[in-house]
Amino acid sequence: QVQLQESGPGLVKPSETLSLTCTVSGGSINSYYWSWIRQPPGKGLEWIAYVYYTGTTTYNPSFRSRVSISVDTSKNQFSLKLTSVTAADTAVYYCARRANYFYNMDVWGKGTTVTVSS
């Protein structure tokens, strides 16, 4: 079955750029939308962005122009970049697949913890 695996640095300095990659295995990245969602320590879930396999993107306005999401179909991967990070960006970051008909997130990665600290 489809599995997702997040990867990237666990520690990022304030004002720098957070970069994460999600690798899709056991299935194709084609024909689906792919999301990033985060969860600050002890808090709830916050949707960040999604990308279609064609490269079409949609972002949460809360992140204004700090965020970008992209897809590499040749590698079966999609990526997140979040610029000008602060301690408030410390969170577990999850990648997830959006189901095609009901638009829920039906497959999730295990998550990766990113700490913003100098």
Place this chain on the structure above:
Amino acid sequence: ETVLTQSPDTLSLSPGETATLSCRASQSVGSSYLAWYQQRPGQAPRLLIYGASNRAPAIPDRFSGSGSGTDFTLTISRLEPEDFAVYYCQQYGSSPPYTFGQGTKLEIK
């Protein structure tokens, strides 16, 4: 933005009892676009219910979802020890396309 408010924040019950969790939306949500997730400590969320009332694959029939418009409910019958977790509702709609409720923690009494 559609705000989802879950109640109660914490629910204390015993195994074998029935849990009723509520999710209220600030504006009408299409029934096709309301989902429920379970999150156990240290784990990623897991899809339980989609389209307000459809169980995801491998989810026991003890879990059921209902509701429409602005009021949705997740019911868990015959609580098992592994059901004690945090539950989130989520909607798909206007900008931003996805919002989550703040979560309900189901704890053992």
